[in-house]
Amino acid sequence: MTQNFSRPALGGLVFFAGAICVGAYFIFAAVQGDYGVFRRAEIMVETRELETELRALEIEVSRMENLTRRLSDNYLDLDLLDERSRDMLGVIRTDEIVVR
Numbered sequence: 001m002t003q004n005f006s007r008p009a010l011g012g013l014v015f016f017a018g019a020i021c022v023g024a025y026f027i028f029a030a031v032q033g034d035y036g037v038f039r040r041a042e043i044m045v046e047t048r049e050l051e052t053e054l055r056a057l058e059i060e061v062s063r064m065e066n067l068t069r070r071l072s073d074n075y076l077d078l079d080l081l082d083e084r085s086r087d088m089l090g091v092i093r094t095d096e097i098v099v100r
Contacts, residue, residue: 031037070077071084092098 029036033039067080069075070080086092
């Protein structure tokens, strides 16, 4: 009575170990990689920050366009012109009081 014990095929174990390693690599890349889930979350946060900065810059541009229009040849705001010229030259009238 001879019993033959067969061992598992080494090729099958190597194949499954390789498949598990490749699968683990792709899962890691899907989560941590350049185009992974975490990078997408970082991009979304950065997008929100940049949109907020864009809105602030658009408001600033709008304000500057308004000031430029008010000092243009077609429409001249004398009060603004007086304010800006005295601010740039550093002069005041004799009847004014400077508060610092």
